[in-house]
Amino acid sequence: MSRSFIYQVLILCVRPCYNCNVYVSDKAPVCKCILGASFLSSVLINFPLSQYRHLCVYDYSLIVEKHQLWRLITARVAFLDVKDLMIGSILFYYFRTFERRYGSRKFFAQLIGFFLFGSALELCAVHICKLLQFNMVPLPSGPLCFIYPLFVPYFMDIPRIELGNVLGIPMTGKSFQYFLGLQVASGSLETIIVAVCGIISGILWRKNFLKIQQLIVIPNTVASIVYKVFGRFIESAEPKDSVLPMGATLELQRQERMDQIEQQNGPGLFGALNDEIPYADLDEGLRHRNVPAPDPPSDEQIQQLVDMGFTEERVRRALLMSHNDLNNATNFLLQESL
Template sequence: MCCVFVDHAPVTKGVLGGLVLSSVTFNLPLSSYRGWFDFNYSTIFDQHNVLRYIGSRSVFLDPKDLLCASILLYHFRIFERRYGSRKFANFLFGTFFLSLLLELLIIFLAHRQELPLSHHPVGPFGPVFALLVPYFCDIPRVTVTHILGVPITGKSFTYIIGLQMAASSLESFILASCGLVAGLFYRSNLYKIQSILRIPSFISSLINKILGSLVASAVPKDEVPPMGATLELQRQQHIEQLEQQMAWAQLQPRPPEGNPFGFGLFGNGAARDRGEPARPVPVTAALPEEQIERMTEMGFDRDKVLQALRVANNNPSVAINILLQES
């Protein structure tokens, strides 16, 4: 599933492929080694076997958890397509370690209060549930129908899958909660956590050289843009396509006086016929400094913000779309 349908999302494809392969491996041919992923309080705090704990958060051994996590990651591939593979990988990396720290804190406190947890589910619950935070905040909500007065949206199925995964046990619910808190913490960028917990450039380049050809998707010439799995995702993609078309349209110079219709598709045919470069669109008015600061607070460099505003003729929404496409 992950290799066929997850196009143009190499990180999602690699994560899904790794989870499926590791789960099948340790459930069938290497089932006798499942004990590698068992741990308790003594394993972590007395024996200091941190590698076993990190390994237990890297593979799903329960087929139900694997199925639910795969469905959620498949829905969340929209974020890799919108923000880029590198930002998406940094989000997974950062929320993975944030959720680990929260889980360790809960295990320590539970032991101090003499409330030992009966068992510890295996799998990367943290980053999977952390993705529910941008999914809730960034994907628009469109009501499809009502059941007993409760609005049902296209996103409801995703939330039900997450609830099914979290409701397996008290420990699973705790892991899911740690993932949600990690997602909120990373999204708010408290203490510049996004700059601290990120994959180094040389490591991402090395991984791309080693695994890039395995997870890359060929782009057909006559490709139809992939649409999201829910109505909200399709609507958001449609809006993005319209904004991108607006950005390209504003890049074209206006036709000269005496030629109101211009020549060519964008009214710049005369300049192309003469072999002249396209003239930049003049900026009509300066954007308030407050709006520029808002865009820089979103994580974009000020120089790139000013450049995108010049290209977008001081249209903030178009400029933000250009910055997201370049990131």
């Protein structure tokens, strides 16, 4: 097992813990609101306001037989299980990259579509299980209907970059997120129903079933008013492009980059790289060491990564770091975004 793979696993595991308070949702106000509201309401409902837990129970019988349709909303507000709260928050933190890619208006419209499709599918699935005389308990509460559908674009659009093997099982930069999703989904029949229905709703949205993408549109006026009212509470300063995430992941990322480039160019290439040498000065550092600088990236390579939603400046730096290797450059950009 290579050192690079070990560093990658450590980055995936510790980044949410170290960076969750540093630019958690830069340029992702919808994710920031959902994460903040979900976490706060979950803590309140589970501890000081536990007498109101029943209002957030996702009970099919109460929704269908007693027509308490409002539970479809309140059941999405708070997690009633602490494990679901922690894992769900980490996954939604990772998936905020889709809001940056699509834009907040389109991303919020997408979440509304997930909610509509997911709710209908979940109620139908529970109804079928009851007809088959399964002993059903309430479905898990919390915004899981927003999380599992995002595994569809995550699987389809994010490149799969293999990092190594563990016991013969290939591990990629996406394995950690899949593991977390399975951890929640494998808890019971009810969690499986929510996960499967969420994935199906993600597919239906992607296929534009019933022209849902044209039906659900957030008007500019509404988005502008909401931002003016709540913008000051959810706005965060954009980090400087040359500054890497804080915490233990900084050294892990640097060590990983050192290993990758050393494998391509020989040992000692990053011997003098330290906190005072930013990544933007990599090309100058190579010349000082009499190591040939990489050729300029081609326009086709740049455009291919720009089309994935990254800025041209970041793409050029990533290609420089990876010596124009598209796989390594994509891996670098994805880690920098997380």
